[in-house]
Every structure is written in C-alpha cells, then in structure tokens.
Amino acid sequence: MAARTVLQQADITRALTRISHEILESDHGADLVILGIPTRGVLLAQRIGAILEQLAPGTAQVGALDVTMYRDDLAKQPTRTPSPTLVPSGGIDGKTVVLVDDVLYSGRTIRAALDALNDLGRPRAVRLATLIDRGHRELPIRADFVGKNLPTSHSQRIYVKLLETDGQDLVAIFDEEDHG
C-alpha cells in the first residue's frame, strides 16, 4: 500500500493548537461546548478542549455527539453501531457549539449532526472544526476551522490515526487501487 504521510504528530498538534486559538478569537467570551463526532472526532474534541483549558480556563466544556441514528443512508449501509452521546451538564441551550470531526468529505455526517443537535436543544451558534477537509461536498456545508485542506480524488482514501486508538498520530493518503 503506497500511503503518503500528510501530517505527522507535530503537525497535528500544531493544527489543533491553531484551531483552538481561532475558536477563541471568533467567539471570545462565549460559553463554548466542544462536541466531537465519534470515533476520532471525540478524541480531537478532547484535545482541543485541553488546549482551550490552558489558553482560557473554564470557557469550554467537551462532549460527544453520536449521529448514527440521524444518518440518511441507514437502509443502504450495513448496520452501524451507535456510540454514546455525552452532553456536558449545562446542556447546549444558548451556548456556542463547535462540532469536531476528523475528515470533512460529503458533508452528510455534519448534516446528521445538525439534526441531532436540534433534538438536544437550541445553541446560540454552531461552528464546525475538522482536521482534514478533503473536498467533494454534496451539501451546502463548510468548515469554520480547518486543520489542513487536502485536495483528493474520490478514489483516494484518508487515514486518520490517533495515539489513543491507533498508537500513533498520523494522517496519510493512499490510492484505492493500492489497497486491493
């Protein structure tokens, strides 16, 4: 498999630090709720939350938002296993919610996440942070905070590996043909 490494551990840390600064800049003074989308979005949200805690203690709470039950492809895909949704104790009403995902692609996951948020409460604003934006949007959705824009073709795949689940921090791109 001819994988090309796009981001190393230091790059990922730098990108998340920059995103954290940008979040504070754009919504300074706001009550922030950082919600990660399982699985790796949750880990990224926790890292962003930790950085925010250093930069501006007490401004942000971290949680997880599972979108499985809101997807539009449930009948077409094999059964997916939902993960728990964890909303910080203060809820999301009146807060600024930052959704965090690892890769932004078609935008359908985010569409599902917006529907899921709708059932949880009414945030003051919703922002989107993603580590990788690989293009090919199928819906009018864009990210507010992007770690790296990565132009890809449909046949390519993006690996996001994180220390907590995969033993190392790494983003790599590889061609589908190489995979088989």
Next chain:
Amino acid sequence: MTQLRHLLSVRDLDRETAVSILDLAEDMADVATRAVPKLPTLRGRTVANLFFEDSTRTRLSFEAAAKRLGADVITVSAKGSSVSKGESLKDTSQTIAAMGIDAVVLRHGASGAARVLADSGWIDAAVINAGDGTHEHPTQGLLDAYTMRKAKHGDGSRGADLDGLRVTIVGDILHSRVARSNVWLLQTLGATVHLVGPETLLPQGVDGWPVTSGTDLDAALDDAPDVVMMLRVQSERMLAAYFPNEREYARQWGLDDVRLARLAPDTMVMHPGPMNRGLEISSAAADSARSLVLDQVTNGVSIRMAVLYLVLSGSGSTAGSEHTSGLSV
C-alpha cells in the same frame, strides 16, 4: 455490529450479540431523557403489531418503541379483526404485508408461530417474536437481562455481562415463555439460574436445561440469590388442576411479606407482569424498594427500540466490512 434479520429466539444470540443489544438499549434509554425523546431513524418504515393473544404492556411497549424511532405503527389484535372470523396466520400476515410492512411484531398462542412466519416465505418483512405460546418471549428476556445488568453495574454497565449473577425464577415454569427466554439468555450471559415451582408446573424436559431446579422456595431463598423473579400463574393456560388451590399456592410459592423480609436489601425482585397480587407476589413485595417491576417496563421500551433498529437498519444483504479500522472516508 451484527445485523439481525429476525428476532425469533434468544438461543440465536451469542454473548457478544446479546451484550451489544443491551449496550444499544442504553443509548436508546438516553434518548428518553432528552427534550425531544424521538429519533428520525426509522422514518418511513412501517411496523405491524400482529397480536393474536391479549397483551397490554408488550403491545404498548413495541408501539412506543417504534414511534420513538419515527416509524409508523399498525396494530392488529385478534379481537376486533378478521382473526376472530377464523382468518389464518398466513392470510392475515399476507394481507398486512400487501399494505407495505417492513417488520411484523408477532404475538401468537402457538409455540413456533414466529419461526413459521419467518421461514414461510409468505412475507418479506422482518419478524420479531413477541411471545409464541409457551416457547419464547425474546424481548422480555433481553429487558430482564438489561434490568439486572443496570441494577448490578449502574452507570458502568456498558459492555458488561451477567457473570456470576445468581437468579431464582419461581412459579409456573411450565407455561412460561418468559422463563424459557430468561433461562437461555441468562446462561449465555454467564448467570446461573435456579427454578422453583410445584412439581406439576416444572416442565418434564427441565433436566436438559442449563439450570438447577427444586420445589422448595424457602430453601431457595436461604441461598440468598441476587435476583428473585416471580412468574405469573397463567390460569388461562391451565386446563387441569396443577395445584390444590390459590391459598395453597400463595403459601408455598408466593413471595409474601414474611419471605420478603428475609431477602437481603439488595436482592432484586422482578415480575414480568401482569401481576396477580396476593397470589404469586404480595402487594408489599411488588411495591417494595427491591422491586424492579416498573424498571422492567421502562427498560422494555429501550430494548424494543434497539431490536427494531437492528432488524430494520442495514442493507438487508449480508453485512460486509464497511469500515477498516482507522479508515475515514
């Protein structure tokens, strides 16, 4: 996650699948605590409740579960439908299938009815067994296991099984599909089961079950089980005299106030309902702090949401490996 085509018997579930259903039910239970306790997951799907036997809680529970997932629900009960005119299971099911049904929840007096409907080829819909004769009641077994797991592990229950839990099931084992589903599922999940009842209400084949059995309730309670599950005396299925009279039954096999007082404070008291208060369970026992009867009803909705999700989501074909680990698309 394992996809289920039908849910006919708990004996089709291995430990991993059973635990994953209980975990999924925990997610469903979280939904009930939200401002909008409803999911759009099964929008556009139709679930038919086909009840050839009387039921309150199971029918309402499936109805609530389907509605919380956004599905439409049609309910057919034997009374008030063409079933009372003598229509067969085949004709009734084909009639409702012709209206476009994605899942059938079947309650039937004949053991094996759900299996027949699933294997017959009469309909394409997924079949969920909601009680077939004296055979099985899989969602009841699952909700009982869920209730025990929740009471034992609390918030840390995700992923846990019931290893080492000691469960005593008391009463009319012979006619009880609840007991059968519990026996097999609890064994799969690692619990040990002891059955107690009058000799006449213990099934002949009980030696072949993965349980111990006896006729002395007081002796069984002396062993301090973690769970005491009282079964309903099913008078409607008793064509012969299985015990001398109700007072005799209550005295020997009922969970009365005296026996209740002997239980440890953390012993779980369960009953699948409907209860015959004063017969197999006293009012004090049914309403005591140890009683999980209402938890069972609440958890039933979560379990049925999980089961409906599993049989109605997915492409219907054999589940392939969609995600390689670490792969994001």
